[in-house]
Amino acid sequence: MSYPSFEIVKEFFTIFDFFIIEKEDVIFVKNLRVEKEDIKNFILKKEDISKIEQAIVKPIAWHTQKFTPSVLNKFPEIFDFFKPDFLKDENFRKILVIPGLPSTENLKKKSIEIINDKGIDNIILFPTVISSLVEKINSRKVYLSFTNEILRILKFYDFFSETMELPFKKK
Numbered sequence: 001m002s003y004p005s006f007e008i009v010k011e012f013f014t015i016f017d018f019f020i021i022e023k024e025d026v027i028f029v030k031n032l033r034v035e036k037e038d039i040k041n042f043i044l045k046k047e048d049i050s051k052i053e054q055a056i057v058k059p060i061a062w063h064t065q066k067f068t069p070s071v072l073n074k075f076p077e078i079f080d081f082f083k084p085d086f087l088k089d090e091n092f093r094k095i096l097v098i099p100g101l102p103s104t105e106n107l108k109k110k111s112i113e114i115i116n117d118k119g120i121d122n123i124i125l126f127p128t129v130i131s132s133l134v135e136k137i138n139s140r141k142v143y144l145s146f147t148n149e150i151l152r153i154l155k156f157y158d159f160f161s162e163t164m165e166l167p168f169k170k171k
Helices: 003-015 046-051 069-074 076-082 105-117 126-136 146-156
Strands: 018-023 026-031 054-059 093-098 122-125
Touching: 003 018, 003 026, 003 054, 003 126, 003 146, 046 126, 054 076, 069 105, 093 126, 122 126, 126 146
Parallel strands: 054 093, 093 122
Antiparallel strands: 018 026, 026 054
């Protein structure tokens, strides 16, 4: 587990007003201001986050890896995070936070199918997490979080553009 990536995901949910409990390498989140709408997207966008009521979130910080069908099949332990018995009686969404999916539609579709077949409800891409977090950070406010404070300083000194969509995404 990558501690900085884990912290970034925690801060992402915190800044969207979720209550957070961390346990080993997963994050349990509960939305304190849930919007009662169905989530239609498998790959969550920032607009979908407020619709999550509660979830168990597993950040996988393999930033140099695309989650192709071969990677997903080679590392089945990716999906072990939601197997505890206590989750069977709870209504937790199971969410993976991953760096990216393959760029070809066919491989992307197969990857999503594998992830979905393993019982995962949604995925969030790290670029979505980071860009949403940076967008919500106020460059004039001091944060107690080490992660948010670094992002605030970088934002204050214009290291991020105001129209930042996904600065890390290759075009």
